[in-house]
Amino acid sequence: MTEQDHRVRGVDHVAFPTFDPAATVRFYRDVLGFPVVHSICAAGWGPENHPDFIHFFFDIGNDDRIAFFYYFGATPQVGGPVGEKGDVYARFGADVPEYFVRSRHLAIHVDSEDDLLEYRRRLDASSWPVEMQIQHETIESIYTHDPNGYMFEITRAMRPVTPQEDDDAALTIDALLDVVAGPEPTFGKLLARKAELIVERVPV
Amino acid sequence: MTTLYVLDVPENTAVVKIADEDPEVTVGRRGWYFEISSAGSIVVDRRATGCRHAVWYSCVAGVGRDGRITQHDKNALRVDPV
Numbered sequence: 001m002t003e004q005d006h007r008v009r010g011v012d013h014v015a016f017p018t019f020d021p022a023a024t025v026r027f028y029r030d031v032l033g034f035p036v037v038h039s040i041c042a043a044g045w046g047p048e049n050h051p052d053f054i055h056f057f058f059d060i061g062n063d064d065r066i067a068f069f070y071y072f073g074a075t076p077q078v079g080g081p082v083g084e085k086g087d088v089y090a091r092f093g094a095d096v097p098e099y100f101v102r103s104r105h106l107a108i109h110v111d112s113e114d115d116l117l118e119y120r121r122r123l124d125a126s127s128w129p130v131e132m133q134i135q136h137e138t139i140e141s142i143y144t145h146d147p148n149g150y151m152f153e154i155t156r157a158m159r160p161v162t163p164q165e166d167d168d169a170a171l172t173i174d175a176l177l178d179v180v181a182g183p184e185p186t187f188g189k190l191l192a193r194k195a196e197l198i199v200e201r202v203p204v
Numbered sequence: 205m206t207t208l209y210v211l212d213v214p215e216n217t218a219v220v221k222i223a224d225e226d227p228e229v230t231v232g233r234r235g236w237y238f239e240i241s242s243a244g245s246i247v248v249d250r251r252a253t254g255c256r257h258a259v260w261y262s263c264v265a266g267v268g269r270d271g272r273i274t275q276h277d278k279n280a281l282r283v284d285p286v
Contacts, residue, residue: 136257136258137215137255137256137257137258137259138215138258138259159214162213164211164212164213164235164236165211165213167235167236168236168265171265175266188267188272188273191264191265191267191273192266192267192269194209194265194266195207195265195266195267195268195269196269197266198209198234198235198237198265198266199268202234202236203234203235204233204234204235
């Protein structure tokens with residue numbers, strides 16, 4: 001595969017709906033201290049049924065931004081029946097496993113343990129205290145849910161990523177593509193295919 | 205021949221060290237990987253490695269087709285010949 005220029009520069013913004021802009025502003029601006037950096041006040045947006053809305057942005061560092069839509073007159077039911085699990089955008093029944101409900105989330109990076117603990121202090125003093133602080137051995141993260149039910153993570157690396165991890169990831173993905181192209185992909189098949197790729201491609 | 209590949213990153217070294225304590229096991233290198241091989245089974249005791257959840261369950265990079273993982277739980281990682 002030809003290497004292509006990698007020209008992108010991080011996250012411009014990631015956007016979510018909110019039905020509680022007051023709590024959202026409290027959480028991101030007042031508790032976490034993320035500055036409000038941009039907003040759009042729009043009377044509709046083309047289609048007849050599009051509500052008037054405010055699109056507002058918080059700086060999450062590195063000039064990246066998290067943004068919200070608040071639609072005047074809309075209630076959480078606009079996205080379907082309110083479920084027992086999930087957030088205001090994605091709702092799930094009680095039978096949907098937690099690992100799946102929690103799989104989609106945003107993790108914001110900090111550089112040090114000091115910085116991680118500072119955000120832990122801010123959250124713990126708020127209505128949205130940290131629910132979990134976990135050292136995954138190579139990273140450490142704190143988690144809570146924002147006022148909209150979105151899972152929110154702040155994470156730090158406990159050591160720099162090494163070049164071999166990037167190479168290993170490339171082999172993993174090639175092995176995965178081979179395995180999912182065949183019948184009944186399993187973890188065992190992936191490890192077997194990856195061992196073949198290691199032997200084929202990695203010099204002794 | 206049972207062959208297990210483990211990526212050479214700091215938190216994986218204990219897994220390799222414990223595997224190597226078995227005299228039947230040979231540890232070599234292939235680039236960034238440790239190549240752990242044996243004519244029979246390869247068994248690694250988790251508690252002896254000191255690894256916790258995240259590293260323990262993600263330490264395997266590959267298993268040669270002559271072997272198969274038959275146990276990978278809180279007690280041990282075991283690769284048996286097929």
